Amino acid sequence: MSKVIVLFKTPNTSAPIMKDPDDDILAKSPRVASRAHWLATTLVQRLRQTIYTGLIIRCSHCRTNRNTTRSRLVALLQ
DSSP states (O other), X not given: OOOOOEEEOOSSOXXXXXXXXXXXXXXXXXXXXXXXXXXXXXXXXXXXXXXXXXXXXXXXXXXXXXXXXXXXHHHHHO
């Protein structure tokens, strides 16, 4: 999958803070996160899986060259 970077505005400087959601924002384990943080993390992970699965299912119904379509989808998701 492609990397997503979240930009946060800093109050004192004009340079934004860049954070990677997988490394800096989403919880790694329910042991070290609050219940709300862990629930939000699992929601984001489920949404990602649903979007990816939905794209593959739609791709399987295409009447064009499936290998080409899947290759393009993989390239877009990286």
